Amino acid sequence: MNKTITVRLSQELADWLADKAARTSLSQGKLVRDQLERARQRDRPKFMRLAGCIQGGPSDVSTRKGFSTK
Secondary structure: OOOOOOOOOOHHHHHHHHHHHHHHOOOHHHHHHHHHHHHHHHHOOHHHHHOOOOOOOOOOHHHOOOOOOO
């Protein structure tokens, strides 16, 4: 199902969007959707893809000698 939203843009931003759409032959809606998708991807923590993949290290790195702040 598609969802339609209304967004109020400043004149400067509306002009930029219209110009970008004309130069790239993409619709304004496509440009906005692409930018929203990029923003959504940036919200995901990239380091989480590495969680649990390192093997062979100490079971608790906080117990390693020489790394205490005391």
